[in-house]
Amino acid sequence: MNSVPERIRKSERRAQILMELRWKPHVRVTELAEQFGVSTETIRRDLQEMNEARELDRAHGGASARIPESQPSLDERQTSRVEERERIARFAVRQIADGASLMIDAGASTIALARCLAVADLNLKIVTNSLPVAMILGPAPKIYLRLCPGDLLAPEAAVIGPDTSAYIARHNVDCCFLGASAASDQGISEAIPGFADVKRAMMAQAARSVFLIDHSKLGRNELDRVAGPAPDRAIYTDRLPDPGFAKAWQAGGGELQVIEA
Known part of the structure; x- marks a missing residue:
């Protein structure tokens, strides 16, 4: 007798979960259980079934x-435009002073930067939300590294969310190096849920922000x-952008470096 009302409650609960994910990148089992007045096991079943339904x-x-289907996976991005990313990364490393403090976010371009930094023989302090960046730079003897919680x-092999942003806010650094999904005369934008918040948090704590694009x-635009x-x-890039974009970026005071082959 109670099966129909239960299905309705379940449907409404899942609809509300999807609605929340429109406005924030991550929801937690414990918070959802408290919000809906159900057990954590019920929420875990909901999330598992919604995951299987690709919701x-x-x-x-x-x-x-x-992550939008149009956005290539991290593995796909790491195997495309490898030469361009490495050229940008090598240029970026040459701009970093010995003893600098940095933040590095997640993505294929910043992983390329990490590989170059690992062999650069620089004394650095680094904060990152990227697991691959941490794995690459962690063993480097002259690098002190902190991996964000979240x-x-x-x-994306990354941590995001309010705990990540709060941890970032506890630090001050000389420069942050960031990737991005897109850049136009309207600004820099991001397709991956949760990434924009982390980037803005890093920018707020850095004296200088460099986008590797x-x-x-x-x-x-994303x-x-x-x-x-x-x-x-x-912005460090590998090819001269559209004149309209270059003009808009530089008119706003932004630096544009084109690192051609």
Whole structure:
């Protein structure tokens, strides 16, 4: 007799979970259980079934909004435009002073940067939310590294969420190095849920912000706007962008470096 009402409650609960994921990148099992007045096991079953239906992505302690299908996976991005990313990364490393403090976010371009830093023989202090960056730089004898806490976004091998942003806010650094999904005359933007918040948090704690963006991302926009041009912001890219974009970025005081082959 109670099966129909239970199905309705279940349907409404799942609809509300999806609605929450429109506004924040991650939801937690314990918080959802308290919100809906059900057990954590009930929520875990909901999230598992929704994951199997490709409505969301299961993550440690909860679930994350699905990464748009149009966004290539981290593995795919790491195997494309390798030469361009490495050229940008090598240039970026040459701009870093010995003894600098840095923040490095997650993504294929910043992983390329980490590989170059690992052999650069620099004394550095680094804060990152990227597991691959931490794995690459952790063994380097001259690098002191802190890995942010947070909610694991497994497809991107990164942590995100309020705990990540709060941890970042406890630090001050000379420079942050960031990737991005897109850049246009409207600014820099991000497709991956939760990444824009982390980037903005890092920018707030850094004296200078550098975006490592290969040419394939120029002239595009994604949903979450990260930042516009400013005197303390730079874009390093591998090909001269559209003149309109270059003019808009530089008119706002932003630095633009084109590292051609």
